[in-house]
Amino acid sequence: MLAWLLTVLAVHAACFLLVRGARGGPFDAERELPPEVEAALRAEYRLDQPLARQYGHALGGLLRGDFGPSLRYRGVSVNQVIADSLPLSLLLGAGGLAVALLLGVPAGLYAARRRGGATDAAVRVASSLALALPNFVLAGFLVLLFAFTLAWLPPAGLAGPRSLLLPWASLGLPFAAQIARLVRAGALQALASEAVRAARARGVGA
Numbered sequence: 001m002l003a004w005l006l007t008v009l010a011v012h013a014a015c016f017l018l019v020r021g022a023r024g025g026p027f028d029a030e031r032e033l034p035p036e037v038e039a040a041l042r043a044e045y046r047l048d049q050p051l052a053r054q055y056g057h058a059l060g061g062l063l064r065g066d067f068g069p070s071l072r073y074r075g076v077s078v079n080q081v082i083a084d085s086l087p088l089s090l091l092l093g094a095g096g097l098a099v100a101l102l103l104g105v106p107a108g109l110y111a112a113r114r115r116g117g118a119t120d121a122a123v124r125v126a127s128s129l130a131l132a133l134p135n136f137v138l139a140g141f142l143v144l145l146f147a148f149t150l151a152w153l154p155p156a157g158l159a160g161p162r163s164l165l166l167p168w169a170s171l172g173l174p175f176a177a178q179i180a181r182l183v184r185a186g187a188l189q190a191l192a193s194e195a196v197r198a199a200r201a202r203g204v205g206a
Contacts (some may be wrong), residue, residue, distance in 0.1 A: 011061070012062055013055070016058055017052070048076040061063070064083035091164070095168035096172040099173065099176060100172040100176040100178075103173070103180070107126075107180040108180040108181065108186075111123035113187070115188060153166050
């Protein structure tokens with residue numbers, strides 16, 4: 001937990017410094033703002049304060065669960081942006097996890113049972129490909145195949161359960177490959193244990 005807390009604080013500090021160190025500002029636009037308007041906006045967002053005070057305020061808000069106002073969407077807090085997108089993010093994450101478990105666990109077990117056979121080789125090759133391909137390449141291939149070539153699924157949007165299948169598959173397949181490898185290795189280790197060998201010696205089927 002301490003390592004997790006330090007990691008969160010380090011990521012928060014790095015993001016804060018990168019945003020503050022980037023060229024330009026959140027109020028830069030094609031037309032210039034009057035100086036008094038820009039000064040009022042900078043004061044409202046505390047951008048007129050020294051960097052140390054800005055970070056102290058941001059860190060205090062982080063500890064309270066208040067992430068402050070959004071610099072991209074005027075009049076909207078970061079908490080509201082997260083709250084609006086959290087249900088869909090949870091839905092996509094849960095679906096990707098379900099795909100990973102439903103595909104990875106059976107594939108790993110079946111490959112372990114057929115060790116050295118064609119099924120085992122196919123599972124290992126498929127898992128290697130799923131792990132080697134970047135996620136955006138895999139997602140693009142799935143959209144090209146199932147949306148444009150076969151026309152089975154919609155390529156984008158959120159019009160119903162069918163529109164979630166491609167995002168779920170894109171998120172879940174790389175993790176399914178990892179799970180399949182882990183399950184295969186664990187199953188092979190269990191099959192080589194003394195208890196299993198003793199059971200086979202007594203006539204129990206594989």
